[in-house]
Amino acid sequence: MLLPTRYRIETPPTIRNASIQGFPFSVIFREIAGNIEVLAVAHHRRRPFYWLARSS
Numbered sequence: 001m002l003l004p005t006r007y008r009i010e011t012p013p014t015i016r017n018a019s020i021q022g023f024p025f026s027v028i029f030r031e032i033a034g035n036i037e038v039l040a041v042a043h044h045r046r047r048p049f050y051w052l053a054r055s056s
Contacts, residue, residue, distance in 0.1 A: 004031045011052070015039065 010017040014030040028040040 004029070004036060 004016060007016040007018045009015065010028060014032075016029055016031075018027045018029065019025075020027065024044040026042050026044065027038060028042055029036050029038045031037075
């Protein structure tokens with residue numbers, strides 16, 4: 001069972017950040033009507049917050 005609410009909120013109210021263990025990447029996502037929408041797979045050291053434009 002997927003529990004998207006276990007990941008911390010990156011940008012309120014719904015955008016969450018899930019770090020990938022063992023890799024320098026995070027998955028930026030949000031839950032909409034029971035579906036997961038992946039906004040970005042972001043490298044930890046390259047262009048931080050470039051994905052913010054995708055969240056609207």
